[in-house]
Amino acid sequence: MRIFAVAITYHPDASMLTKVLHAIASQVQGIVVIDNGSRNAEEVCSIASALGVQVVANKQNLGIAKAQNQGIKLAQAEDFSHILLLDQDTVLAPGVVADLARNLANLEKEHGAVAAIGPAYYEVNSRQRTRAYRGSGPLLSRISVDKKMDPLASDFIIASGSLIPLSVLEKVGEFKEELFIDLVDVEWCFRARAAGYRTFLCPTANVDHHLGSGTVYVGRRQIAVHAPVRNYYWVRNALWLARQYYTPLAWRIYLFSRCLAFLAVYTTMVDNRTFRFKLIVRGARDGLAGHLGQLEL
Incomplete structure (x- = not known):
């Protein structure tokens, strides 16, 4: 499994971005920063360069879906097998990627068609852990991941921190660029589900994530x-x-x-x-x- 991390930036906090890239550098086989026209684009390039990370510097904000698709195309061109999507403020704990990869491999053996696996992140502003969501008819269930060790099926997972096989993207399709931002990951998960794939949360993968201000x-x-x-x-x-x-x-x-x-x-x-x-x-x-x-x- 060769994993390519794709980090999307837009006016990022420099110190936070440094933490994000430091945290992931030893856990994957390649990294790209896709910058969407940040006002501090030079600083972004400097931080990435110091870590030997390549940068795609868009001149304007093209939207998160477009930026993610740019990263996907790079991963495909460089013969990686999986991508790991990251926001500019998602800090992965040591061993998270290995945990996700191991669980993904096990799930593929058990279920076959797995679209993606993501961490059960801790949202810093609300001080809450995410939950798994499952719809059944008109009812939507929210399932706690506390005290769980095995991955839980969830109708969607957030893009940041998610590990996705490139082979799945080839079958389901890339992210819908016309949405620009918000619900891009949800739409893709629903599309993958309709194609027969499932998405999972990994409770043992620890990730801090900032949602909003x-x-x-x-x-x-x-x-x-x-x-x-x-x-x-x-x-x-x-x-x-x-x-x-x-x-x-x-x-x-x-x-x-x-x-x-x-x-x-x-x-x-x-x-x-x-x-x-x-x-x-x-x-x-x-x-x-x-x-x-x-x-x-």
Whole structure:
């Protein structure tokens, strides 16, 4: 198994990016940083160069899906067998990649068609571990990974930290670039599921991950706070995804209801409420109309 790490950056914190690359350097056989037009692109190149890491410096933000696909093409050209996707703030503990690889190999022997395996990450802002999600009919179950040792099937896993065989990408297809950002990983997992593949969480793989810039409480639940433009992309992509044939019923219901929650929370409990409202409404309109691509403000 030859693993190629693909780290996507966009205005990254330099010290955090250094930690990300240091943490992964000895765990994989190759690394590329795909920079999406960062204002500190020279600093990104300097950090990568010091570690002997190659960089693809896009002149502008092409979106996370496009950047991931650029990394996939490099991995294919250089004869790697798997890719490991990383965000600029996902720090892998020692041994995580070996843990993922070992469990992936075992799952492939047991189940055959496995699309990807990812870590059960710890979200720093909310101080919570992720859970496995499984839809059954109209019901969506959330399954704790605490005290678990074996991988758990999950309808989707986040891209960052995920280990994916390139052979699966050749059959399922690459990431959908028109989504630009938000729910790109969810859409791919649903597409893989429709093609007969399964995705898994690995509870023993320890990863710290930062989601958004903070959280707000809605009852007992926490919702991540992102920049206003992300409200547009999430709502637009959610409504588009909810109407695709390969999206399970439980997830269609979830995506529609989450859009309503976004409208309620982001227009009453955080900053830039009027601007967020306009972006959410525009996102809803574009999502229902199927208008994707990069938002032009």
